[in-house]
Amino acid sequence: MEMLKIVAFKLGDEEYGLxxxxxxxxxxxxHITRxxxxxxxxxxxxxxxxxxxxxxxLRSKLNLGVAQYTENTRVIIVKYEDIELGLIVDQTSDVIDIDPKAIEIISSDNFNADYFRGIAKVDGRLVILIKLAELMQTPTN
Known part of the structure; x- marks a missing residue:
């Protein structure tokens, strides 16, 4: 199986990946125009x-509260279908390779697991892998 290459970033204390x-x-x-x-x-x-x-x-979309923008705040420009859009994250970490066998599937009734591909265990880190398509298609209040 081929290794997955992801861009890791932080929202609060948790690490996520795309x-x-x-x-x-x-x-x-x-500058963001409202x-x-x-x-x-x-x-x-x-x-x-x-x-x-x-x-x-992304914090707001995932209901993780409001963050103050800092020097570390970044916008990850992603391509979803034919649209390029930006995701505001607290900071970017690095690009990491993940063995697909190191990914555990998330299953829970307590939250919408449809947004997430799973949690990868890499060198003592837990990285929550986001499914971009589902995240962008699911409306949030």
Whole structure:
């Protein structure tokens, strides 16, 4: 089985990961133009290299509370279907290789496990793997 390559990032004290094939770039947070009547987790749009990209606060989308933006805050530009959008994260960690055998599937009635592919155990770290497609398709209040 081929190793998975993921971009690891933090939301609070927890580490998350996205498949590197979905990640276009990692940017510093810049001016975000608010969009009227958007869901609360949509912070607005940015103009990045001539393209207007929607920006989603991943903490808000996952109901993890509100974070203050710092020097470490980053926007991960991802490609979902034909759309490029940005995900605000507390900080990016690194790119890591994960053996698919090191991933445990999440099953719980207490939260929406549809967003998550599983939890990977890598060198003493627990990395929650996000399913981008499900995350973007599921509305959140």
């Amino acid at each position: 498949d590197i094939d979905q990640v276009q770039s990692i940017e510093r947070i810049e 969009v009227p009547n958007a869901p609360s987790y949509v912070k607005g749009v940015i103009n990045l290299r001539g393209k207007v990209n929607p920006i989603i606060d």
